[in-house]
Amino acid sequence: LVWGYALPAKRAEEVRVVASGATYVGNQVGSQDVFLGIPYAQPPIGNLRFRKPVAFTPNGTINAQNYGPRCLQSTIVADASEDCLTLNIWRPHEMTEPLPVMVWIYGGSFILGESQSYPGYGIVGKSIEMDQRVIYVSMNYRLGFFGFPVGRQTMNKGAANLGLYDQRMAIEWLQKNIWSFGGDPTKVKVTGEVF
Numbered sequence: 001l002v003w004g005y006a007l008p009a010k011r012a013e014e015v016r017v018v019a020s021g022a023t024y025v026g027n028q029v030g031s032q033d034v035f036l037g038i039p040y041a042q043p044p045i046g047n048l049r050f051r052k053p054v055a056f057t058p059n060g061t062i063n064a065q066n067y068g069p070r071c072l073q074s075t076i077v078a079d080a081s082e083d084c085l086t087l088n089i090w091r092p093h094e095m096t097e098p099l100p101v102m103v104w105i106y107g108g109s110f111i112l113g114e115s116q117s118y119p120g121y122g123i124v125g126k127s128i129e130m131d132q133r134v135i136y137v138s139m140n141y142r143l144g145f146f147g148f149p150v151g152r153q154t155m156n157k158g159a160a161n162l163g164l165y166d167q168r169m170a171i172e173w174l175q176k177n178i179w180s181f182g183g184d185p186t187k188v189k190v191t192g193e194v195f
Contacts, residue, residue, distance in 0.1 A: 014028070015027065015035075015093075017035070017180050019180035019181065020177055022059055022061070024061075024062045025063055030096075031093050031094070031125070033092075034120075034121075035064035035088065036066055037065075037068035037086045038068075038088065039056045040139070040173035041054060042085075042168075051162070053165055055172075064089075067115070069086075070140065071114065072142075073143045073144050074111045074143075077114070084140045084174050085142070086140055087138065088138045089120075090135065090137075092128050095133065098184035099114060099134055099184060099187075100134050100184060100187035101134065102137070102191060103186045103189065103190045104136065104139075104192050105139065105141075105192035105193075106118055106138070113143065114140060115138035118138050120137075124136050133184060135178070137178075141164075143163060149162070150183050151162050171190065175188070
């Protein structure tokens, strides 16, 4: 069970979406198409560390069948990396019109959390059941010292609140690309946890 929704026992076929010059390969899971670990910004490593995110320029084929790494945080978590700026999309497999989009931003006081903890199976499944279909998106953003560095030098370089800039970059990616995934870019709602 994921958020009160039973997952299908077997995966179906791959699904493909072409957006911004790249082909994203996800999976059909029951009545839903799932695209995981989609990069929305260049990896914030090397000379991009402690800087505002830079848009990812996709090309070729992007494997969107597995979650991307979690962002480094104050607790020890498996599969954590600085290269973590990814988002995940769940949508109904059958759509006849562009759908509203719900974007979930996890809480965690900007020191812990990850998009993997909030899969969209339950919400999208319930939306199909109620015939009020939606697309659900979750994202990772930098946390702790990497996302919210402090100090005079940080402020002087405009490098404060990088995690919030990551969130903004993910929303900009959605505005540009969600149409290709069946979403309506004029109907994007951002929600999440307070702390």
